[in-house]
Amino acid sequence: MSNIHFEENCFYCEHNEIQKDKMSEVRKLDISTLYLNHDQTHRGRAIVALNGHVNEIFELTETERKRFFDDVSIVASILKNTFLADKVNYGIYGDMVSHLHVHLVPKYKDDIDFGDAFINNPKDLIPINEMQRAKLIENFNDALEKIK
Ligand SMILES: [Zn+2]
Numbered sequence: 001m002s003n004i005h006f007e008e009n010c011f012y013c014e015h016n017e018i019q020k021d022k023m024s025e026v027r028k029l030d031i032s033t034l035y036l037n038h039d040q041t042h043r044g045r046a047i048v049a050l051n052g053h054v055n056e057i058f059e060l061t062e063t064e065r066k067r068f069f070d071d072v073s074i075v076a077s078i079l080k081n082t083f084l085a086d087k088v089n090y091g092i093y094g095d096m097v098s099h100l101h102v103h104l105v106p107k108y109k110d111d112i113d114f115g116d117a118f119i120n121n122p123k124d125l126i127p128i129n130e131m132q133r134a135k136l137i138e139n140f141n142d143a144l145e146k147i148k
Pocket residue numbers: 006007010011012013014052053054099
């Protein structure tokens with residue numbers, strides 16, 4: 001039986017202003033939603049969040065777990081093949097925001113943090129303007145269309 005539920009005061013469940021400040025929805029995937037992270041210290045940085053709430057991976061059924069990580073895998077392949085990342089880093093934390101979500105951080109050889117852990121909440125954010133955001137979302141959507 002599925003443990004996926006709605007949790008009050010969770011911005012991934014409520015889709016509230018706190019979330020909209022941090023990320024923009026790109027599109028729904030199979031069992032999750034792809035978001036573009038507003039801090040673009042790493043170009044293409046994205047988040048895949050489960051549609052509905054669990055705290056831990058082991059709370060998913062086997063099928064849900066497969067579907068979730070298939071979604072993560074598709075986005076990772078886009079970061080590699082479309083954004084031309086040299087490596088994709090994955091972050092699953094959730095101390096403060098327990099809703100299951102994966103940070104997908106493309107790393108580029110000649111760029112910041114390569115060979116080291118990415119900073120999850122850097123002090124000096126590199127935000128993007130409306131046009132850059134629209135372009136990145138378009139890049140993701142174009143790539144997703146090709147995969148389908
Ligand atoms: Zn939630």
